[in-house]
Amino acid sequence: MAKGKRKNAITLVVLLLALGVLVCLYFWYDSYQKHKESAKPDTDQAVDLATVDTEQVDSLHYVRNDADLTFILKEGVWVDKDNTARPINQEHVTSMLNAVKTLKADRVIMESPDNLSDYGLEQPQAVLTVTMKDKSTVSVKLGNKVVDSSGYYGLVNEDSTVYLLQAALGNALQYSDLQMTALPEAPSITAENITHILVDNREGEDYELAYSDEEKLDNTGSNMYAWQFLKPYGEGYTADSTKVSDLQANYTGFDYINCVDYKGEDLDKYGLEEPAASILIGYFVSRTEALPTPETDPGTGKEITEKTYKDPYEYKIYIGNQDESGNYYVRIDGSDSVYTMSSDTVDKMCQIDSFSLLNRYILLPALDNVDQVTAQVEGTTYQMGISRKTSTDKDGKETTASAYTFNGKESEEDAFKKLYQQLIGITYDSQIPSDVTVGDETPYLTLTYHIFGDNERTVSASFLPYDDDFYIVKKNGDTRFFADKRAVQDIAKALSSFTGKKAE
Structure with a gap:
């Protein structure tokens, strides 16, 4: 036990x-x-790696798969050391400098990894070496973009540690050799300040629109149709100002993608020896200046201390072939450099539907500017007249009384104006196809308006027989458009049945 x-x-x-x-x-x-x-090491803690005094930088050596460039500062401008004539994009170089000014890593990834290729660092996608004036250097090797992160794997100087470098640094080292060539500064063009658009196409129609506030072609008295359609229609046609204002926006952004050849020694290579098209834009830039001596406004009597001036400018480019991405090669007038521009931008400038912009009203003179209308229908002539008498009352106020006649007989105002509205309401229906031959037909109807005053002149249009649906419009000796046959015949009926009474 x-x-x-x-x-x-x-x-x-x-x-x-x-x-x-x-x-x-x-x-x-x-x-x-x-x-x-x-x-x-605390792998989740940010790491300060280097600082660069950008004022003491002597050079930058930038290497990518398609670039090997050394930048030096010359008279305050960064230039390519091996080709100082090449214009360098200053913003891109500045972006590189700013990215390494305070070099930080978001965290440590791996100390001395066995295989740098796992991080894209065996053959880095970019290397930047900054050499200071004291010959010290700061270098960065950029690897793969980190999945589910905004940063990049990278090595700094001779350190074998792989870091997660910040996205800003990676973004600053993404420029190709082409992108390092400076692009021209495009003009600052405001759409409503454009006064002239000229597109010359080597093949196809040319287009030219010009703004004029002198009312040489706009007979409405309101400057509603101040845009003249010089091409493809020739003098005598106006454009719809509302539609032109939409078109103007297409010519405000001359955005260049890359400079592919800053010397432009072989323009034929890009289709620019004989361009496919040229685009000329006329515009103005407003400036306001104080007057050395105040003036008096003759209209209001008020004192004027400053004036606004409109300085005219022109900008012209030439359009060549398309590259493999569909972008166009372009050249600026006065320069040999060749740039690329997106097809969307160029096509909007060159491909204009002229008929859609046309002022469809064949003749639209304001009644206040007209004193006589003559209409001829198959040999019969109709005369419409407006006489005006101005009187002044005891208070000095002027009033104008108008009297209306039809074929020499007095007409009621409302009836006269209703007929007049029908006459000026006739429009172009469609464009005559190029394969249609226009003969020397006798007009079915001719309308003629006499415009009085400082801009005195006569405007007229004739309507020639064509088929069961259309008449051919002849204006200023030109035949380009059809008018609806029924609308023309309705005018003829209205003239023949007019009695000058309001009931009509």
Whole structure:
């Protein structure tokens, strides 16, 4: 019995000793792990890697798969060391400098990895080496973009640690060789300040629109149709100002993509020796200046201390072939450099639906500017007259009274104006196809308006027989458009049945 108790006591002691050893081992291992963890770098903490005093930079060496360029500062401008004549995009160089001015990593990825290719750093996508005036250097190698992150893997200087570099640095090292060539500064053109649009196409129609506020062609008295359509229709046609205002916006953004050849020694290579098209834009820029001596406004009598001037400018480009991406090669007038411009931009400038812009009203003189209308229908002549008499009342206020006649007989005002509205309401229906031959037909109807005043002149249009649906419109000796036959015949009926009474 005593022997059994002794055996149990020994077992208990052994178990207690084993437990003590295990407890000691646990505390030792826990302390070891804590010491080991404290010896590791904090991989989630941002790391300051280098700073660059941009005022002390001597050169930048930039290498990509399609670029190997060294930039030096010459008279305050960054130039290509090996080709100083090449214009360099200053903003891109500045972007590189700003990206390394305070070089930081978002965190450490791996110290001395076995395989740099896992991070795209065996053959980096870009390398930037900044050499300071004291000959010290800062270099960055850019690897792959990190999945689910805005940063890039990278190496800095001779450090073998892979860092997660900030996105701004990676973005600043994405420029191709082409993109490092400076682009021209496009003019600042406001759509409503455009006064002239000329598109010359080597094949196809040319287009020319010119703004004029002299009312030489706009007979409405409201300057509603101040745009003259010089091409393809020739003098005598106006454009719808509302539709032209939409078109003007197409000529405000001359956005160049790349400079592909700043020397332009072989323009034929780009289709620019004999361009497919040229685009000329006339516009003005307003400036306001104080007058050295105040003047008096003759209209209001108020004192004027400043004046606004409209300085005229022109901008012209030539359009060549398209590259493999569909962009057009273009050249600016006066320069040999060749640039690319998107097909969307160029096509909107060159491809104009002229008929959609046309003022469809064949003749639209304001009644206030007209004193006589002559209509001839198959040999029968109708005369419409407006006489005006101005009187002044005792208060010095002038009033004008108008009298209306039809074929020499007095007409009621409302009836006269209703007929007049029908005459000027006739419109172009469609453009005559190029394969239609227009003969020397006798007009079915001819309308002639005499415009009086400072801009005195006569405007007229004739309607020639064509088929069951249309008459050919002849205006200023030109035949380009059809008019609806029913509308023309309705005018003839209205003239023949007119009695000058309001009931009509």
